Amino acid sequence: ELKVEQNPLFLSMQEGKNYTIYCNYSTTSDRLYWYRQDPGKSLESLFVLLSNGAVKQEGRLMASLDTKARLSTLHITAAVHDLSATYFCAVVLPYNTDKLIFGTGTRLQVFP
Amino acid sequence: DARVTQTPRHKVTEMGQEVTMRCQPILGHNTVFWYRQTMMQGLELLAYFRNRAPLDDSGMPKDRFSAEMPDATLATLKIQPSEPRDSAVYFCASGFITGEYTFGSGTRLTVV
Numbered sequence: 001e002l003k004v005e006q007n008p009l010f011l012s013m014q015e016g017k018n019y020t021i022y023c024n025y026s027t028t029s030d031r032l033y034w035y036r037q038d039p040g041k042s043l044e045s046l047f048v049l050l051s052n053g054a055v056k057q058e059g060r061l062m063a064s065l066d067t068k069a070r071l072s073t074l075h076i077t078a079a080v081h082d083l084s085a086t087y088f089c090a091v092v093l094p095y096n097t098d099k100l101i102f103g104t105g106t107r108l109q110v111f112p
Numbered sequence: 113d114a115r116v117t118q119t120p121r122h123k124v125t126e127m128g129q130e131v132t133m134r135c136q137p138i139l140g141h142n143t144v145f146w147y148r149q150t151m152m153q154g155l156e157l158l159a160y161f162r163n164r165a166p167l168d169d170s171g172m173p174k175d176r177f178s179a180e181m182p183d184a185t186l187a188t189l190k191i192q193p194s195e196p197r198d199s200a201v202y203f204c205a206s207g208f209i210t211g212e213y214t215f216g217s218g219t220r221l222t223v224v
Contacts (some may be wrong), residue, residue, distance in 0.1 A: 017158070033212075033213065035215075041201065041204060041217075042215045042216060042217050042218055043203070043205075043215040044215075045212045045213065045214065045215075048211070048212055088155065090155075097168075098143045098145075098160060098162060098209055099157065099160065099167075099168055100145060100157065100160075100205075101157060101211065102147075102157075103154075104153040104154055105154060105155075109121070
Protein backbone atom coordinates (compact mmCIF):
# COMPACT_ATOMS: atom_id res chain seq x y z
CA GLU A 1 0.00 0.00 0.00
CA LEU A 2 1.35 3.38 -1.00
CA LYS A 3 1.78 5.84 1.87
CA VAL A 4 2.51 9.49 1.31
CA GLU A 5 3.75 11.58 4.21
CA GLN A 6 4.33 15.27 4.37
CA ASN A 7 6.13 17.32 6.93
CA PRO A 8 5.64 19.55 8.57
CA LEU A 9 1.86 19.38 8.92
CA PHE A 10 1.70 23.00 9.97
CA LEU A 11 4.10 25.76 9.12
CA SER A 12 3.95 29.31 10.34
CA MET A 13 6.58 31.51 8.78
CA GLN A 14 7.45 35.13 8.54
CA GLU A 15 7.31 37.03 5.28
CA GLY A 16 10.64 37.10 3.53
CA LYS A 17 11.87 33.82 4.97
CA ASN A 18 12.67 30.60 3.13
CA TYR A 19 11.41 27.15 3.98
CA THR A 20 11.00 23.65 2.56
CA ILE A 21 8.10 21.22 2.70
CA TYR A 22 8.97 17.53 2.40
CA CYS A 23 7.00 14.72 0.79
CA ASN A 24 8.06 11.12 1.35
CA TYR A 25 6.39 8.14 -0.26
CA SER A 26 6.69 4.45 0.42
CA THR A 27 6.81 2.69 -2.97
CA THR A 28 8.24 3.28 -6.40
CA SER A 29 6.54 5.96 -8.42
CA ASP A 30 7.41 7.91 -11.53
CA ARG A 31 4.98 10.78 -11.14
CA LEU A 32 4.47 13.28 -8.38
CA TYR A 33 2.15 16.25 -8.18
CA TRP A 34 1.95 19.33 -6.00
CA TYR A 35 -1.36 21.07 -5.39
CA ARG A 36 -2.45 24.15 -3.51
CA GLN A 37 -5.77 24.50 -1.71
CA ASP A 38 -7.17 27.72 -0.27
CA PRO A 39 -9.75 27.41 2.53
CA GLY A 40 -13.13 26.33 1.20
CA LYS A 41 -11.79 26.06 -2.35
CA SER A 42 -10.78 23.38 -4.80
CA LEU A 43 -7.29 22.07 -5.48
CA GLU A 44 -5.11 23.97 -7.89
CA SER A 45 -2.33 22.17 -9.75
CA LEU A 46 1.12 23.64 -9.14
CA PHE A 47 3.65 21.17 -10.51
CA VAL A 48 3.86 17.82 -12.25
CA LEU A 49 7.21 16.04 -11.79
CA LEU A 50 7.76 13.14 -14.16
CA SER A 51 11.33 11.96 -13.74
CA ASN A 52 14.15 11.59 -11.28
CA GLY A 53 15.94 14.88 -10.79
CA ALA A 54 13.07 16.91 -12.20
CA VAL A 55 12.98 20.48 -10.95
CA LYS A 56 10.26 23.00 -11.68
CA GLN A 57 9.89 26.59 -10.57
CA GLU A 58 7.02 29.03 -10.59
CA GLY A 59 7.48 32.35 -8.88
CA ARG A 60 8.58 31.79 -5.28
CA LEU A 61 7.92 28.05 -5.37
CA MET A 62 10.32 25.39 -6.57
CA ALA A 63 9.63 21.66 -6.58
CA SER A 64 12.07 18.81 -7.04
CA LEU A 65 11.87 15.04 -7.22
CA ASP A 66 14.33 12.34 -6.15
CA THR A 67 12.79 9.01 -7.11
CA LYS A 68 15.63 7.00 -5.60
CA ALA A 69 15.09 8.57 -2.19
CA ARG A 70 11.30 8.61 -2.76
CA LEU A 71 11.33 12.25 -1.79
CA SER A 72 10.00 15.47 -3.21
CA THR A 73 10.53 18.94 -1.83
CA LEU A 74 8.61 22.17 -2.25
CA HIS A 75 10.88 25.10 -1.50
CA ILE A 76 9.46 28.50 -0.69
CA THR A 77 11.67 31.51 -1.30
CA ALA A 78 11.04 34.86 0.38
CA ALA A 79 7.53 33.97 1.47
CA VAL A 80 4.65 36.41 1.04
CA HIS A 81 1.21 36.39 2.64
CA ASP A 82 -0.45 35.29 -0.62
CA LEU A 83 1.29 31.93 -0.32
CA SER A 84 -0.76 31.09 2.78
CA ALA A 85 -2.69 27.91 1.87
CA THR A 86 -2.56 24.15 2.30
CA TYR A 87 -0.10 22.35 0.03
CA PHE A 88 -0.54 18.72 -0.96
CA CYS A 89 1.76 16.34 -2.71
CA ALA A 90 0.25 13.37 -4.53
CA VAL A 91 1.92 10.28 -5.93
CA VAL A 92 0.81 7.90 -8.64
CA LEU A 93 1.12 4.17 -8.12
CA PRO A 94 3.47 2.63 -10.68
CA TYR A 95 2.88 0.20 -13.53
CA ASN A 96 0.58 2.12 -15.78
CA THR A 97 -2.01 3.07 -13.22
CA ASP A 98 -3.52 6.44 -12.56
CA LYS A 99 -4.13 5.77 -8.88
CA LEU A 100 -3.28 9.12 -7.34
CA ILE A 101 -2.71 9.09 -3.58
CA PHE A 102 -2.51 12.32 -1.62
CA GLY A 103 -0.32 13.24 1.29
CA THR A 104 -1.62 14.67 4.54
CA GLY A 105 -1.12 18.26 3.45
CA THR A 106 0.96 21.07 4.91
CA ARG A 107 -0.92 24.09 6.16
CA LEU A 108 1.22 27.15 5.56
CA GLN A 109 0.59 30.47 7.22
CA VAL A 110 2.75 33.44 6.32
CA PHE A 111 2.64 36.41 8.66
CA PRO A 112 4.13 39.91 8.38
CA ASP B 113 -10.12 27.75 -19.42
CA ALA B 114 -11.53 24.24 -19.49
CA ARG B 115 -13.14 23.25 -16.22
CA VAL B 116 -14.41 20.19 -14.39
CA THR B 117 -18.02 20.93 -13.44
CA GLN B 118 -19.58 19.42 -10.35
CA THR B 119 -23.20 19.64 -9.27
CA PRO B 120 -24.67 20.38 -6.85
CA ARG B 121 -22.21 22.66 -5.05
CA HIS B 122 -23.97 22.12 -1.74
CA LYS B 123 -26.35 19.45 -0.58
CA VAL B 124 -28.10 19.04 2.76
CA THR B 125 -30.05 15.85 3.16
CA GLU B 126 -31.58 13.73 5.86
CA MET B 127 -30.08 10.48 6.97
CA GLY B 128 -31.36 7.60 4.88
CA GLN B 129 -31.94 9.62 1.73
CA GLU B 130 -30.28 8.94 -1.59
CA VAL B 131 -27.68 11.45 -2.75
CA THR B 132 -26.40 11.75 -6.31
CA MET B 133 -23.41 13.90 -7.19
CA ARG B 134 -22.51 14.65 -10.79
CA CYS B 135 -19.32 15.53 -12.55
CA GLN B 136 -18.68 16.70 -16.09
CA PRO B 137 -15.01 16.05 -16.87
CA ILE B 138 -13.03 18.19 -19.27
CA LEU B 139 -13.76 17.16 -22.84
CA GLY B 140 -11.20 14.66 -24.05
CA HIS B 141 -9.85 13.69 -20.64
CA ASN B 142 -9.82 9.92 -20.27
CA THR B 143 -9.24 9.54 -16.51
CA VAL B 144 -11.78 10.55 -13.86
CA PHE B 145 -11.38 10.40 -10.09
CA TRP B 146 -13.71 10.77 -7.13
CA TYR B 147 -12.20 11.93 -3.84
CA ARG B 148 -13.67 12.66 -0.43
CA GLN B 149 -12.13 15.28 1.81
CA THR B 150 -12.63 15.53 5.57
CA MET B 151 -10.61 17.16 8.30
CA MET B 152 -9.93 13.82 9.96
CA GLN B 153 -9.09 11.66 6.93
CA GLY B 154 -7.79 14.20 4.45
CA LEU B 155 -8.22 13.41 0.76
CA GLU B 156 -9.36 9.83 0.22
CA LEU B 157 -9.56 8.25 -3.21
CA LEU B 158 -12.97 6.63 -3.58
CA ALA B 159 -12.92 5.45 -7.20
CA TYR B 160 -11.44 6.19 -10.57
CA PHE B 161 -12.12 5.43 -14.22
CA ARG B 162 -10.06 5.28 -17.36
CA ASN B 163 -11.87 5.50 -20.69
CA ARG B 164 -15.12 5.17 -18.69
CA ALA B 165 -14.12 1.77 -17.28
CA PRO B 166 -13.89 1.54 -13.48
CA LEU B 167 -10.32 0.68 -12.52
CA ASP B 168 -10.46 0.83 -8.76
CA ASP B 169 -13.25 1.49 -6.30
CA SER B 170 -11.61 -0.09 -3.28
CA GLY B 171 -11.83 3.19 -1.37
CA MET B 172 -15.63 3.18 -1.39
CA PRO B 173 -17.96 1.60 1.16
CA LYS B 174 -19.51 -0.87 -1.26
CA ASP B 175 -22.74 -1.35 0.58
CA ARG B 176 -23.86 2.25 0.13
CA PHE B 177 -21.68 3.96 -2.48
CA SER B 178 -21.63 3.48 -6.22
CA ALA B 179 -19.78 5.27 -8.99
CA GLU B 180 -20.52 5.15 -12.70
CA MET B 181 -19.67 6.84 -15.98
CA PRO B 182 -22.73 6.41 -18.19
CA ASP B 183 -20.97 8.37 -20.93
CA ALA B 184 -17.76 10.31 -21.49
CA THR B 185 -19.34 13.59 -20.37
CA LEU B 186 -20.80 12.43 -17.07
CA ALA B 187 -19.57 10.70 -13.94
CA THR B 188 -21.87 10.05 -11.00
CA LEU B 189 -21.36 9.17 -7.37
CA LYS B 190 -24.36 7.87 -5.44
CA ILE B 191 -24.84 7.25 -1.77
CA GLN B 192 -27.83 5.20 -0.69
CA PRO B 193 -28.72 5.35 2.14
CA SER B 194 -26.75 8.37 3.32
CA GLU B 195 -25.42 8.61 6.88
CA PRO B 196 -24.12 11.54 8.93
CA ARG B 197 -20.56 10.18 8.65
CA ASP B 198 -20.78 10.73 4.88
CA SER B 199 -20.72 14.49 5.46
CA ALA B 200 -17.68 15.76 3.59
CA VAL B 201 -16.58 17.58 0.46
CA TYR B 202 -16.56 15.33 -2.59
CA PHE B 203 -14.23 16.25 -5.42
CA CYS B 204 -14.14 15.03 -8.97
CA ALA B 205 -10.96 15.37 -11.04
CA SER B 206 -10.11 14.55 -14.64
CA GLY B 207 -6.98 14.36 -16.76
CA PHE B 208 -4.65 12.30 -18.91
CA ILE B 209 -2.12 9.74 -17.73
CA THR B 210 1.26 11.57 -17.27
CA GLY B 211 -0.52 14.90 -17.46
CA GLU B 212 -2.15 17.31 -15.09
CA TYR B 213 -5.27 16.41 -13.22
CA THR B 214 -7.85 19.18 -12.88
CA PHE B 215 -10.20 19.28 -9.93
CA GLY B 216 -13.77 20.45 -9.85
CA SER B 217 -15.14 22.87 -7.26
CA GLY B 218 -16.50 20.07 -5.13
CA THR B 219 -19.86 19.13 -3.63
CA ARG B 220 -20.22 19.92 0.05
CA LEU B 221 -22.50 17.26 1.49
CA THR B 222 -24.15 17.54 4.88
CA VAL B 223 -26.20 14.62 6.14
CA VAL B 224 -28.36 15.43 9.18
